Amino acid sequence: MDGVQLYTRSAGEGLPVVLLHAFPMSSAMWLAQREGLSSVCKVITPDLRGFGGSVLGEDDPSLDVMADDVARLLDHEGVDRAVVGGLSMGGYVTMAMCRRHPDRLRGVILADTKAGADPEAARSNRERIAAAVLEEGTSVLLEEVLPGLVGQTTAQRRAMVFGRVRGLVQAAPPTAVAWAQRAMAGRPDSFDTLRALKTPVLVIVGEEDEITSPADAGAMAEAVPDGRLVVIEKAGHLSAIEQPEAFNRAVSGFVAELAGGIGESPSRG
Template identity: 70%
Template sequence: MRLSFREAGQGIPVVLLHAFPFSSAMWLGQREGLASRCRVITPDMRGFGGSQLGDDDPSMDVMADDVAELLDGEGIERAVIGGQSMGGYVAMAFCRRHPDRVQAVVLADTKAAPDSPEAAANRERTAQRVLSGGDLTDTIPNLVGPTTLTHRAMVLGRVRGLVQAAPPAAVAWALRAMAARPDSFDTLRALKIPALVLVGEEDELTPLTEAKAMTEAAPDSHLEVLPNAGHLSAIETPEAFNKAVAAFLAKL
């Protein structure tokens, strides 16, 4: 699957994988804020943005292999692989399937634990609802922190627009892929590369406890808590997010 992508800057390649149910559009602040330090590559995962959905069964491994194919197409042997939320799941799958191609990993507002049976069943109900004409706007208050809900009307409007742009078939496919993902703690324990774990202070979907568990599992890891940010820290507080990533890259 040849993914569409947007990029900016030059230097060390940094691939940023978007959250659900967004597209590479969510990384505008990172393409602008990190381009002076690295080559920021932001793919549209299959079915989202400009990428086709294809006919593969839903799987994080399929999404990770899509990213490897993108790197092949760009002639990139190794890259920093980063992801937020769902993008973090894909990043961990990439580390498992293509470990020799990862220079370092950034895991933002995500978790290594698999879905509980209840969470997986809830994802399937949501997939069926969306395929039947429902939408995801009811999830927006959970995606951002109280600070954004109260004080960042423009950010909230942007998140709403991105959610509403998500194609139903891609939404259902991604939900089923997330529900089927495996436990990734062994993947983290096996890492031989530096890892940066980021979490919004106000993230209730993948809270600090999940971030700490990932940091403890990965041998060479560093945890940064981003103040006044919820689950979408890259969108809510892009300056703080970029500062943490830039400092991490400077040590590579």
Template identity: 60%
Template sequence: MTAQLYARDVGAGTPLVLLHAFPLSSAMWLGQREGLADRFRVITPDLRGFGGSVLGADEPSVDAMADDVARLFRRLGVPRAVVCGLSMGGYVAMALCRRHPELVLGVVLCATRASADGDAVRETRLRQAERLEREGGVGVLVDEVLPHLVGPTTLRQRALIYGRVRGLVQATPAPAAAWAQRAMAARPDSFDTLRELKVPALVMVGSEDVLATEDEAREMADALPNAELLVIQRAGHLCPVEQPDLFNQAVAEFATAVARLAN
């Protein structure tokens, strides 16, 4: 059974498809829907099993998630879009570039990695997936994932943002989180995909991100034929949530330039 994704679709103009992080939902993009919909058509899907989207019965796979997004493009009548993926959403964006390159006008890869998981990270994902399935709740994500999602500046100065992120993690359905962890654990290295990319790219990372480092972001930007690297100061892994104005400005400038090139 394929999963038909629930998506919010607001604004008009160049389509901008924003793919959310793990273990959140499209609710994380509130600041982008509010800040970018006056200039772009902002489409924010819930990836399968998260938010308003059903999980379906497919084997866990980032490719399946990318195919879901491709079907959403067709359902919404979107021929091409600037695709922005954050963390897990970045893995899906890279799979979309590999499997459906004709849909991608430009790509923003934020707080994500092109390399496959090393053994230790893969084992952690699979252990968490087993706990999620066994316990039926997301305590393991609150204990082990949530502490790394925002940077120390946010923890010190933006208590409301941290509280919102915590609420989004707590709302995650355990079966979706387990499925996604297994999908991410099995994902391939994407550096070949980046080297062959024919469209402009923007690589972004928070200066305080401990999950996807600045060095990893630089490696991705170096592999891409046509890319810029932007480090967002005083932000951790969720820079669109922690520094929405800086993130929105960068994405708006990139998407505007990409649309001008395409016309």
């Protein structure tokens, strides 16, 4: 299995930090991170297969396939070890990286994601949405997925942010949406993976996240041997888009800690 080459953008110099996007976004969601973090690290933001500029390929749906794509991306970039992180689906791919390629990790960032596997009802719902999107297009996502992606504060007070999120959702290719839904439905429980990690982990969550809650985030931070938790106020599931400055502060502090520099290090909560 040769996989696919991910389309990626990068900015900055220094410690490489790979950020993996949420479902059903593309790497365009990381614009504020490419701009805001490029002074402290090299930010690498790929489009996961099928999204943005990356092709879907012929592989069966699997987060392991996506993790192997990221490992190949590191090879292509000439990077031996990197901080790898992701938000939501990107977090699931990051945990697959932890299982399959732990030697490539300098640190881990898990944002607005969870380590547990889907219960049967959630798996069935993913399959239902996958089939509906292939038949009806992304309008299904606007009705069923979009409302839960942002927090109450964003929905009520940040019309421009909500509009940007809507545009990113609308741009998602139906075939990639269906493939990713099926990949996420098949993911295993990752708590044992987290307990075995030998690298530092930063867990970030929006306080208004109703998809992957602060309780989910706290459980992950407690599971890893070297974890810290940052809760971002007035943000929902897409904390990096809703509150980019706070998100960037958390990441830059973590990167400074890993690099042995002086900076604001996130504290365990």
